[in-house]
Amino acid sequence: MPFSQELTRATVELRQIRSGNHKTTTAFGMSKISKTPSRGTYDYIIIGSGSAGSVLAGRLSEDGKHRVLLLEAGPSDQHIHIRMPAALPLPLANDRFNWFYTSEPEPYLNSRTVLEARGRVLGGSSSINGMNWVRGNPWDYDNWEALGLKGWSYKDVLPYFRKAETSDKGSNKYRGGKGPMIIETCKANSPLYRAFLKAGEQAGHPYIEDHNAHRQEGVHITQRNIGHGIRWSTSQAYIHAQPKRDNLDVVVSAKVTRIEFKGNRAVAVKATISGKAYSINVDREVLLAAGALNSPQLLMLSGIGDAEELRKLSIPVIKDLPGVGRGLKDHVAAPVQYRATKPVSVVGQLTTFGKLKLGLQWILAKTGLGATNFFEVGGFFRTDPKFTVPNVQLEFVPLIGEMQHGSVNLENGFQYFLSLMRPKSEGRVWLASADPNVAPKFVFNFLQDEEDRKQAIAAIKEIRRIVAQPAWDDIRGEEVTPGKHVQSDEELLEFLKKEAGTNYHPCCSCRMGTDDMSVVDTHAKVHGFENLRVIDASIMPAIVSGNLNAPVIMMAEKLADDILGRKLPQEVADYYQPEVA
Numbered sequence: 001m002p003f004s005q006e007l008t009r010a011t012v013e014l015r016q017i018r019s020g021n022h023k024t025t026t027a028f029g030m031s032k033i034s035k036t037p038s039r040g041t042y043d044y045i046i047i048g049s050g051s052a053g054s055v056l057a058g059r060l061s062e063d064g065k066h067r068v069l070l071l072e073a074g075p076s077d078q079h080i081h082i083r084m085p086a087a088l089p090l091p092l093a094n095d096r097f098n099w100f101y102t103s104e105p106e107p108y109l110n111s112r113t114v115l116e117a118r119g120r121v122l123g124g125s126s127s128i129n130g131m132n133w134v135r136g137n138p139w140d141y142d143n144w145e146a147l148g149l150k151g152w153s154y155k156d157v158l159p160y161f162r163k164a165e166t167s168d169k170g171s172n173k174y175r176g177g178k179g180p181m182i183i184e185t186c187k188a189n190s191p192l193y194r195a196f197l198k199a200g201e202q203a204g205h206p207y208i209e210d211h212n213a214h215r216q217e218g219v220h221i222t223q224r225n226i227g228h229g230i231r232w233s234t235s236q237a238y239i240h241a242q243p244k245r246d247n248l249d250v251v252v253s254a255k256v257t258r259i260e261f262k263g264n265r266a267v268a269v270k271a272t273i274s275g276k277a278y279s280i281n282v283d284r285e286v287l288l289a290a291g292a293l294n295s296p297q298l299l300m301l302s303g304i305g306d307a308e309e310l311r312k313l314s315i316p317v318i319k320d321l322p323g324v325g326r327g328l329k330d331h332v333a334a335p336v337q338y339r340a341t342k343p344v345s346v347v348g349q350l351t352t353f354g355k356l357k358l359g360l361q362w363i364l365a366k367t368g369l370g371a372t373n374f375f376e377v378g379g380f381f382r383t384d385p386k387f388t389v390p391n392v393q394l395e396f397v398p399l400i401g402e403m404q405h406g407s408v409n410l411e412n413g414f415q416y417f418l419s420l421m422r423p424k425s426e427g428r429v430w431l432a433s434a435d436p437n438v439a440p441k442f443v444f445n446f447l448q449d450e451e452d453r454k455q456a457i458a459a460i461k462e463i464r465r466i467v468a469q470p471a472w473d474d475i476r477g478e479e480v481t482p483g484k485h486v487q488s489d490e491e492l493l494e495f496l497k498k499e500a501g502t503n504y505h506p507c508c509s510c511r512m513g514t515d516d517m518s519v520v521d522t523h524a525k526v527h528g529f530e531n532l533r534v535i536d537a538s539i540m541p542a543i544v545s546g547n548l549n550a551p552v553i554m555m556a557e558k559l560a561d562d563i564l565g566r567k568l569p570q571e572v573a574d575y576y577q578p579e580v581a
Helices: 003-019 053-061 139-148 154-164 191-204 234-240 291-301 308-313 352-365 450-467 489-499 551-561
Strands: 041-047 069-070 165-167 181-185 218-220 248-251 254-262 263-273 274-288 326-328 331-341 378-379 392-397 413-420 427-430 441-443 475-482 533-534
Touching: 041 053, 053 234, 053 248, 053 489, 053 551, 069 263, 139 154, 154 165, 154 551, 181 234, 191 218, 191 378, 191 392, 191 450, 254 274, 254 291, 274 291, 291 427, 331 450, 331 489, 392 450, 413 450, 450 475, 450 489
Parallel strands: 041 069, 041 274, 069 248, 165 181, 274 533
Antiparallel strands: 218 378, 254 263, 263 274, 326 427, 331 413, 331 475, 378 392, 392 413, 427 441
16 A cells, blocks of 8 residues: 555544544444433442453343443543553543642652542543553462451452453463453563563573462563554453443543431432533442542542541542541652663654654554563562562563653653552542532552662662673663762662652552451452442552452452352462572
8 A cells, every 4th residue: 555545544534533533454343422311210320340340241231131331430442552552651641631740748758749640531440551461469368368358369359360360371270361351461572671671580590481370579571461463452342352241331521529328328329421410320239439539539428438537528428437548559660761872762763753663554554663662571579588479570561661740751761660569658538528520539658768779779689680691781871860970878878859759559448348448348348338349459468469450350240240149150370489588
């Protein structure tokens, strides 16, 4: 095809994607997205369409027996910035598909505020995240059970991780082969990726074939939820890629303002949909899946939370649950960046002409640089042999760029992005106002705990040791951050106070448990209520060792079965546990 014809075709397809009228050439349909509910009453009303909400909608509607309504505050996900994997920084840069929340001044980060990107689009944060497919460490779930959460051990959750995915590694005792989520292993064929893996091995970190199977600790080629060259979000997997269902209504531009109750039963959901007020009745259950910031906000707006704080805002108290919004966790993160001495970074392919070529190749064939998320290699390690599981995650990017705050300023080089896996510091979420249109307030208290500070400093030192290995000798240039002049623990801590931020993994703000500060039980039901559940990262009893998308999808799969009175049998698979010093 002549270039002029390719350009014309690509221009047409690009306009269709931007307008929401594009149909991909791969073999699946596109569910109808509405701006009004078709009924006044539903069996299940799901609030939020993200990593959990779209899973719930897909599973609860698949047998055709139940009337299901999925409400999403944001727009449709059919936009090139969502569908093209390489465009992942763009939704982080503004509030078009993103709540674009900002923390309160962080007292241990020089009172800086931290941007917390949260998806406000069909698919939620699964439509704007980095697409890294990481389950967490198997120990995380055995730890959940040790915390008193019967039914959430690794042998309980493994069947649901497998149920959710179609892995290119094939079905085995660890991996699934028939699930909605398409998981591919990155190609990792850049000299930078190869140097990362080799340097890791030279520093004593073994190469791991599948970090989502027997062993997490070591360096690996990343797995990602990209299928047919597009972002395989939960809305893509559980809604668009499924046959259209008359019993499922997916409504966008729907801002839920309150849940209404009669006694201990949720009876209706109040929402503003495309500017018009609605009250929608529920027969069976309300499933709150709005995320670690919005779920506690909506509970509090509905009268569930710390009674004293609610009364201060003149919100009628339905249930005094002081744990709502408490215990907020996130993976505190920081970049360690180096310039490259050779033009091996992908930055060289991101010139004006290069971007045009990238866009054309992706639009026409869904291949090329547009089909990558750039995070093609990574690793997990322990900063101290006393730890039973890795406490640091490495995500690697083959360029220098701002990855935390939505900027797309790029430079030839490479970046190790470190995250603390189980930080002790915790924050909270609270209401600024009884007005549902006012954003919730939150603070993470990153680096509040002395142990967190020690681990972050040790992580930077280990990265420097890895980059000093021979594999980097022909590529390694100047250290940009923290910079070679930053050496002492005190100087490294000052760097962290200046540069550390979020890895966009908020959780634990509506904890699952049995103690006085927990919010939901092991079935995700809000304490004291018959038919109200919270199903998203907020109910995690403890933060897991890795990105949250896959674990939340697993939780939604498991709890969808629970809602329907089903349960997959346990599956036993051993996992690596090091000898602890």
